[in-house]
Amino acid sequence: MGAGRGAGQGQGRGGRGGQGAGGMGGERGQGTGIGRMGDGGFCLCPKCGHRAPHNAGSPCLKERCPSCGSAMVREGSPHHQEIENRRAAREDKA
Secondary structure (H helix, E strand, C coil), X not given: CCCCCCCCCCCCCCCCCCCCCCCXXXXXXXXXXXXXXXXXXXXXXXXXCCEEECCCCCCHHHCECCXXXXXXXXXXXXHHHHHHHHHHHHHHHC
16 A cells, blocks of 8 residues: 555545655545545535525535535534634624
């Protein structure tokens, strides 16, 4: 088995390297390290609040809201938490 030398975190499914372009293994793994939230969960629209099931293998940030066209964020992700924190700060000022 190759010891992939890519920049990715985690081990691919089959143990052939991380997310970066593999070195000796030559394959790209799915990775389970930093930034990977798994296959389940939901994508949320920060603008209108639309909630849709997450599609495995496609980051929510690359998905567009079918209601308003904004970029979606993963529920519970650092992006989602930051949006909620900013929303709460605005409400505190009002």
